[in-house]
Amino acid sequence: MRARTTAVIASRLLAPVVAVHVRPGDRVRRGAPLVTLEGREMAAAHARARAVLSASEETVRAAEGSVQAADAAVTLARTTHDRMRTLFEKRSATAHELDQATAALDGAQAQMASARANLAAAVASRAAADAAVEQAASAQTYTSLTAPFDGVITDRAVDPGDMAAPGLRLLTLEDAEAVRLELTLDEARAALVSTSRPSRVSVRVEQQVRDGRDEPWIEAVVAEIARVDPASHSFVVKLDLPATVRPLSGTFGRARFEGPPRKALVVPASAVVRRGQLTFAYVVDDDDRVRLQPISPGARVDDRLEVLAGLSEGLRVVAQPPASLSEGVQIREGGR
Numbered sequence: 001m002r003a004r005t006t007a008v009i010a011s012r013l014l015a016p017v018v019a020v021h022v023r024p025g026d027r028v029r030r031g032a033p034l035v036t037l038e039g040r041e042m043a044a045a046h047a048r049a050r051a052v053l054s055a056s057e058e059t060v061r062a063a064e065g066s067v068q069a070a071d072a073a074v075t076l077a078r079t080t081h082d083r084m085r086t087l088f089e090k091r092s093a094t095a096h097e098l099d100q101a102t103a104a105l106d107g108a109q110a111q112m113a114s115a116r117a118n119l120a121a122a123v124a125s126r127a128a129a130d131a132a133v134e135q136a137a138s139a140q141t142y143t144s145l146t147a148p149f150d151g152v153i154t155d156r157a158v159d160p161g162d163m164a165a166p167g168l169r170l171l172t173l174e175d176a177e178a179v180r181l182e183l184t185l186d187e188a189r190a191a192l193v194s195t196s197r198p199s200r201v202s203v204r205v206e207q208q209v210r211d212g213r214d215e216p217w218i219e220a221v222v223a224e225i226a227r228v229d230p231a232s233h234s235f236v237v238k239l240d241l242p243a244t245v246r247p248l249s250g251t252f253g254r255a256r257f258e259g260p261p262r263k264a265l266v267v268p269a270s271a272v273v274r275r276g277q278l279t280f281a282y283v284v285d286d287d288d289r290v291r292l293q294p295i296s297p298g299a300r301v302d303d304r305l306e307v308l309a310g311l312s313e314g315l316r317v318v319a320q321p322p323a324s325l326s327e328g329v330q331i332r333e334g335g336r
Contacts, residue, residue: 001251002182003174004240005149009034011164012142015041022171024156028147035158035170039143046136053129060126063119070108070115077101077108145170152176154249174249181220181239181253187228192257193237195222200256201239217256218245256299265311266304268319272297281311282318282325290318292327 015037022034084101087093155172164170181201185193193199201220224238239255247253273280273292283293298306311317318325 001241001247001249001253002180003151003176003249004178004180005151005175007148007151007173008169009145009171009173010167010169011035011037011145012166013037013042013139014163014165015039015143017158017160017162017164017170019160020156020158020171022153022156024153026153027176028151028153028173030147030149032147033144034147034153034173035145035164037143037145037164039140042136042140042143046133046140049129049132049136053126053133056122056126056129060119060122063115063122066115067112067119070112074105074108074112077105081105147173149173149175150177176246176249177243179241179245179247179249180223181241181255182236183239183253183255184234184236187233187235189257190228190235193222193225195225197222197258199239199258201241201253218242220255264298264306265313266301266306267311267317269300269303269305270320271317272305273321281307282321282327283311284316284318284331287330288332289328289330290321290325 017035018038019036020034021032021036022028028034081098081101081104084093084098088095088098151173153171154174156170158164158170198219198221200217218241220239220241222237223240224236226236228235237255241247267281271281272295273282279295279297280292281295282290284290293310295310296308298308300306318331
């Protein structure tokens with residue numbers, strides 16, 4: 001079993017770890033603080049960027065003043081030039097005076113172009129400084145790692161004083177509300193799996209196994225089917241479990257896919273006797289005496305168990321052998 005959503009919490013900075021606020025097993029809400037990194041360097045970079053931005057804004061104001069002064073100089077030079085041209089046409093000014101007025105106008109216009117260029121450069125520098133401030137502010141947020149969604153901390157690989165590096169796993173967060181069963185099937189079973197029909201999934205709970213209870217079969221949906229691996233001739237299938245079923249991540253599970261019917265030898269599941277790692281069934285001979293026969297069990301379907309080896313068709317078995325039953329006892333059908 002695996003959580004449908006898993007997040008590996010990692011740092012984007014190379015910085016010492018100041019505090020770790022969670023431990024494995026803790027449930028956290030989205031946005032909750034998980035890890036705090038040393039942030040003095042980021043804070044200094046942010047302050048430095050804000051100082052550069054402030055200086056850039058003053059440079060822009062100075063450049064705007066220069067543009068205004070250059071504009072006034074151009075206005076004065078143009079007025080003087082127009083006056084000199086009028087006087088020259090009336091023969092009240094010399095050609096030299098007109099040339100001086102023309103040169104002054106050209107110089108003022110050049111100063112205007114230079115002032116506007118300086119203003120554009122100052123505005124661009126201010127935009128760069130503003131972007132640097134945003135970048136520094138964003139980098140400063142990297143010193144506090146928070147939970148991206150509601151979930152459970154399943155692994156912790158960092159302690160205060162450790163050095164966090166970019167991409168290095170610090171914590172693992174899983175969404176405990178949505179669980180998925182992942183299994184590997186051989187390519188011969190590819191025709192049995194489809195995303196358009198449900199499957200029966202068994203979740204094995206260790207407490208149920210110890211108590212001797214049957215594993216419940218529940219409906220599950222095939223969410224993903226990977227391609228067949230040409231090397232292993234197998235493929236991975238991912239099944240989404242209902243929201244009402246919430247086994248722990250790592251819990252063992254089995255899936256059962258419906259296929260074409262086949263003929264098999266089965267016995268009641270209650271007839272099976274397990275002793276250690278071996279499986280037996282009590283077989284009744286022709287003289288009505290029982291003997292313990294080892295068998296190789298196969299798949300279990302409801303209250304029936306498939307027998308792969310050890311029995312043959314037509315043999316009689318004890319459907320519900322009592323604990324006191326021993327080999328060689330003569331019995332009759334319906335009782336001892």
